[in-house]
Amino acid sequence: MRTLRGVPASTGVARGPWVRLATVALPAGGRIAADQAEAEIVRLDEARAAAAAELENLAADLSAAGADEGEIFDAQAAMAMDPSLSDAAADAIRGGNDAIGAVRLAAGAVAAQLRALDNELLAARATDVLDVAERIVARLAGIERSVALDRPSIVVAEDIPPSLAAGLPRDRLLGLALESGSSTSHAAILARAFGIPAVVAVGGLLGAAAALDGGAGSELVVDGDSGEVVFDPDAEASVRLEGRRAAAASAAERALAEADLPAVTRDGLEVTLLANIGTPAEAERAVALGARGVGLFRTEFLFVERSSPPSEDEQAAANRAVVEAFAPGPVTIRLLDVGGDKPIPYLPIPPEANPFLGVRALRLAPDRPELFVTQLRAAMRAAAPPPAGAPPVGRVKVMAPMVADASDVAVLLRLSETARRSLADERVAHGEVDLGVMLEIPSAVLVAGTFLRELRFASLGTNDLLQYTLAADRGNAALERYRDPLHPAMLRLIASAAADAATCGVELSVCGEMGGDPAAALALVGLGVHVLSMADSSLAPVRRAIRAVDAGTLREAAQAALGDVSAAQVRARFEALLPG
Numbered sequence: 001m002r003t004l005r006g007v008p009a010s011t012g013v014a015r016g017p018w019v020r021l022a023t024v025a026l027p028a029g030g031r032i033a034a035d036q037a038e039a040e041i042v043r044l045d046e047a048r049a050a051a052a053a054e055l056e057n058l059a060a061d062l063s064a065a066g067a068d069e070g071e072i073f074d075a076q077a078a079m080a081m082d083p084s085l086s087d088a089a090a091d092a093i094r095g096g097n098d099a100i101g102a103v104r105l106a107a108g109a110v111a112a113q114l115r116a117l118d119n120e121l122l123a124a125r126a127t128d129v130l131d132v133a134e135r136i137v138a139r140l141a142g143i144e145r146s147v148a149l150d151r152p153s154i155v156v157a158e159d160i161p162p163s164l165a166a167g168l169p170r171d172r173l174l175g176l177a178l179e180s181g182s183s184t185s186h187a188a189i190l191a192r193a194f195g196i197p198a199v200v201a202v203g204g205l206l207g208a209a210a211a212l213d214g215g216a217g218s219e220l221v222v223d224g225d226s227g228e229v230v231f232d233p234d235a236e237a238s239v240r241l242e243g244r245r246a247a248a249a250s251a252a253e254r255a256l257a258e259a260d261l262p263a264v265t266r267d268g269l270e271v272t273l274l275a276n277i278g279t280p281a282e283a284e285r286a287v288a289l290g291a292r293g294v295g296l297f298r299t300e301f302l303f304v305e306r307s308s309p310p311s312e313d314e315q316a317a318a319n320r321a322v323v324e325a326f327a328p329g330p331v332t333i334r335l336l337d338v339g340g341d342k343p344i345p346y347l348p349i350p351p352e353a354n355p356f357l358g359v360r361a362l363r364l365a366p367d368r369p370e371l372f373v374t375q376l377r378a379a380m381r382a383a384a385p386p387p388a389g390a391p392p393v394g395r396v397k398v399m400a401p402m403v404a405d406a407s408d409v410a411v412l413l414r415l416s417e418t419a420r421r422s423l424a425d426e427r428v429a430h431g432e433v434d435l436g437v438m439l440e441i442p443s444a445v446l447v448a449g450t451f452l453r454e455l456r457f458a459s460l461g462t463n464d465l466l467q468y469t470l471a472a473d474r475g476n477a478a479l480e481r482y483r484d485p486l487h488p489a490m491l492r493l494i495a496s497a498a499a500d501a502a503t504c505g506v507e508l509s510v511c512g513e514m515g516g517d518p519a520a521a522l523a524l525v526g527l528g529v530h531v532l533s534m535a536d537s538s539l540a541p542v543r544r545a546i547r548a549v550d551a552g553t554l555r556e557a558a559q560a561a562l563g564d565v566s567a568a569q570v571r572a573r574f575e576a577l578l579p580g
Contacts, residue, residue, distance in 0.1 A: 029101020295533020
């Protein structure tokens with residue numbers, strides 16, 4: 001038996017035979033003479049067009065099967081035809097490389113830039129760029145890439161490009177174990193969409209696989225909840241892992257069975273549980289698990305992996321898809337949050353020494369107001385009343401991130417008025433949206449009373465609020481002890497925000513990871529926050545925790561916690577209230 005650990009990427013436990021993913025080797029690039037360059041560029045353009053067509057067909061097949069993940073391959077098709085990739089490859093061809101070598105050089109440069117970013121979502125897209133390049137190479141070489149499983153198996157690999165992951169036979173794919181990758185890679189996204197347990201970033205995985213060589217009778221267990229990967233478990237481990245598998249299956253069934261239950265305390269206080277989502281494709285699962293709406297719809301997915309910004313129509317369609325999926329529940333659309341740590345080709349932002357404290361999000365508005373006006377117009381169009389006889393849509397809310405004070409709120413209000421007037425002047429169908437802000441900068445929390453009356457809601461972005469409050473970079477593993485949001489300083493800021501929101505008659509919610517932590521959720525309710533948004537996997541345990549306690553007990557515990565000396569002390573206080 002050999003046990004390895006990685007990063008959980010898709011929930012569930014899979015056990016069975018395993019196979020190391022083997023794909024057809026593609027040829028290396030070579031050199032060409034100068035007089036061959038233009039013909040080679042033509043050959044490259046033809047291969048790019050063919051690859052894009054393949055990807056569009058793959059997207060259409062997935063969409064026809066009811067899988068919204070077809071959007072992934074539509075994006076890849078756009079990457080194949082991206083002029084910036086084409087221009088870089090053409091330059092490499094004129095420098096003496098053949099088309100195969102040139103497209104790999106161009107894609108490798110882009111992938112290296114993405115991997116260097118301090119942003120997991122964008123860095124994970126490096127795999128997509130390389131995948132697109134290899135698909136183009138395959139077309140240039142006249143080779144079909146495919147993956148076959150002759151029996152139900154767990155796939156072991158360094159990583160799986162998304163187009164290959166989509167092509168794996170789902171009826172024979174038990175699970176995924178990858179040595180690299182991340183929980184935000186498209187392979188992980190597809191695994192979650194298909195309900196396949198997956199673990200990524202498993203150190204030593206391929207070495208262990210090579211030593212065993214997939215021998216007859218060799219088994220693998222992938223625990224997508226704990227991140228554990230076990231080759232040939234012994235009897236004791238088998239019992240333990242089978243118990244986990246059964247527990248995971250039972251928890252999933254229970255979560256679905258309880259999805260319609262209200263999150264109400266024993267003494268009658270109802271808490272609204274919403275979902276954080278990153279794409280429209282995530283809506284179906286969140287609704288099934290009982291989300292009453294969306295507390296955070298991240299719009300960045302529309303802006304990355306392309307050479308020009310998305311059109312207003314694209315944005316309106318994505319917004320409307322989410323609004324309709326959650327109707328009549330509310331949907332909160334967050335305005336674009338990019339900056340020096342999330343560069344986008346068509347948004348030239350000078351490098352900054354500390355981009356987390358730099359020109360980002362709404363701070364881009366003075367130079368690029370059209371980005372935000374277009375987003376606001378798209379949100380207002382998504383809020384348009386439905387046709388007669390169609391189900392009504394819920395509240396559409398728009399919030400601005402990285403707001404520091406009342407001056408930033410004034411910018412949001414001006415942009416919104418510009419968007420509203422332009423739609424009215426053009427007689428474009430639209431509806432009213434509720435405007436709000438993320439409270440993720442301590443200054444905004446401390447002076448919230450000076451601007452909340454201008455808004456309809458505010459949402460605590462506890463991830464950044466924690467790092468700014470404790471001066472602890474959220475990506476620095478050496479600062480793990482500062483990463484618990486139940487720090488008394490955080491509780492005091494949240495209590496201040498709740499008091500100001502109540503005074504101003506404004507709804508206050510939480511959309512950071514804190515809301516999905518059952519113990520922290522109880523603390524938030526005790527502090528007066530009654531709208532919590534979280535990853536859909538957290539909905540069931542948070543709902544269960546709320547239904548097991550009295551609101552009065554939570555208020556008493558929260559007041560006591562304000563005087564505690566450490567996050568550990570606060571956590572112990574609220575974990576004692578969790579159901580057994």
